[in-house]
Amino acid sequence: MEHRWGMAIDLDRCTGCEACVAACHAENNLPISSPELAAEGRTVHWIRVDRYYEGGFPDIKVKYVPVLCQQCDAAPCEPVCPVYATYHNPEGLNVQVYNRCVGTFYCANNCPYTVRYFNWFTPEWPEPLRLQHNPDVAVRMAGVMEKCTFCVQRIRRAKEDAAEEGRKLADGDVQPACAQSCAAEAMVFGDLSDPESKVSRLTKSGRATRLLEELGTQPKVFYLQKGK
């Protein structure tokens, strides 16, 4: 059976520590960010933690929402790419093909979650940070769009390992870097087409919502919160 990768993020568990952000940077060879770049709007964070504040001091409430590419089944970013640099693969992933991208920016404009990031310059890492690069992940050049891939390199590695060992993928075999590093265990990744997987069961719970669901993008990241 074809896999259908999805994720469930429990907003009631998320502490906003941003370990997922750091892990994603390390795993996917993301360019370095800085306060200057942030002011220019040029930072790259495939997963970011949005903060929503309610009320004022001392009755203030904060909600932390990690936002990553929602891998929408009806992704608005896909049909507008003129060169098929982004399309839907059979496992439900919204894939980004770096060496096909010509940089029209249309996909980024059409993403309602603003989760697409561009390489404005060729990224540089001062020594010894380059030694920390993940050899499984390409380093992108200037002019190319990128975004969260659900750690497709880990998915592929897990599938290869399972095939080598002659077994099927079990639930929990694939852990993207963000889910792996979450101390509160708020992020659960798995196969939505397997009804027994943890993520499938969580998405069927009464607490499951999706971001900007009314747009009909059919995102595959489910946010669990009590009371919408």
Added chain:
Amino acid sequence: MIYLTAEFRDRAAAAEAIRLLRENGIAPADLDVFSEEPVEFPRGVLDRSSRISLASVLGGILFGVLATAFIFWTQHDYPLITGGMPLSSFWATGVITFEMTMLGASLAAFVWFLRESGLIGRRDRSAPVPHVDPGSLCLRVRCTAEKAGWASESLRRTGAIAFGAQGE
């Protein structure tokens, strides 16, 4: 074949000359009127049929159909799903169908114009091209040697000014 040229200052006189010549057997294909700006004769004097519109329509349809078929073929040759849209859909590519139809129509019109005007292709290269003064018309008649005498006489009668003859 003899080529006679005659200059007219007056459009009505030229029309009369053409009518006379045609009544007596000279075919419209053997008549040419040269001028520095387009001259409109009354209907029936020297009508030229034109297939440019037809060529344009056919060219447009051909281009449009070919382009659309090509698109549909590419979408199945290497099928890639985008945004939940169907692989092939007239809605998603109808604009291109329209544009390619228009492009085909424009190109076909241009190509047929070149052909029909004689600028490219069949044209009588040996025929003399008379020099035309601004404001006047020049009529060129192609006829056999026997008819030449009578034709010149008709031209003179209808008020032509300058004359020329070439060929034998």
Added chain:
Amino acid sequence: MATVPELLPYKRIREDLFRPLSGISRRYAAAALVAFVIGATGLLAWGYQLRRGMGVTGLNRPVYWGIYIVDFVFWIGISHAGTLISAILRLTDAAWRKPVTRAAEAITLFALMIGGMFPIIHLGRAWRFYWLLPYPNWRLLWPNFRSPLLWDLTAIVTYLTGSAIYLYLPLIPDVAQLAKHNTPWRRKFYRALSLGWTGSDREWHALERTVKLLACLILAVAISVHTVVAWDFAMAIAPMWHSTIFGPYFVAGAIFSGIAALLLVMAALRKLLHLEFYFTPHHFNNLAKLLLLMSLLWLYFTVAENLTVWYGNEPNEMAVFGTRTHARFAPLFWAMVVLNFVIPFVLLGIRRLRTIRNATIAATSVVVGMWIERFIIVVPTLSTPRLASASGFYSATWVEIAITAATFAAMAMLYMIFAKLFPIIAVWEFKPHPEEEE
């Protein structure tokens, strides 16, 4: 001396219209030099951008489209100068359009060529632009024809081809004339272009048929072109872009800016080439009235769009609406309204004020106002995304400004070369038929 051009002797008309083609005045050379310098700066800026990356522009997340796209829509809009004049007025046989057609069509062709550069200039990897074309390749890939950008490509290629043919065809008789009176190297050039035109009635008949047919086709294509450009925005689900009115809105705006550009060019030609007998106050009066009409039409569309958004009160759209009308972009927005409506309405609506000079001022105001309008459409929506944490700013850098300026220089340069090689008024079309009384 006759003041109505049609009463001038034909020889005089031909002299007047062929005279600008010979010799280069000091003013011409100076203008050419300035245009060259500005153009070269723009080219250098583009080279720098290609080398370093798109980071040298002011683009960022979330404003991924900036001045380049504004320029693109602007120039494609200017290219609609020819549409109204040549196509619509030719089809309705309006006699006053005769001196204006070639000037208008030249604007169309050059604006299209320039506007068509921007989809390449704004690319992150511009050297790969040809991947948008369908050609057999080792990866066995084809472009995605569902993308509005591919629709753009086909529409602009079609309009460019059609406009080139439409400009070239009525040029043939004039070029044949020029081949007779000129210096040897020019004679060869003109004779090649004239394709051996002799002026026979067969040729004239075919020419007139084709031009009339092309006028219809060009009109349809022109409307579709700017609709397709509008659909680059309307097909996206970004707030205040996803609007059904965009197609007609952009077409009306394009014709609006096109007429303004034509008025400006005509005023310049009149002054610089001493064509006061040919571009008469009558022409400017007519164009001014058309400009006023389009200004009102533009106002209608703008009100319709904004009222619908305001009344609907959808939160994401209202966020964008707010930045446009009373927050960050408000000065630009209201400046646009003044430039596009108030100034033209006053200067062109009051008959006593409708002089050539005021028409030129109104036209300049409209050209600037319509550039601002495109900016107001592109940037506020992008800087106010649905998830507010991603909001951002945008300000253009010297690279973008240099390239924008270079396109204006390029337009001037192309036009100057054209006016030097070919008579800017179609001589054969302009002289009425010897007996046109019936």
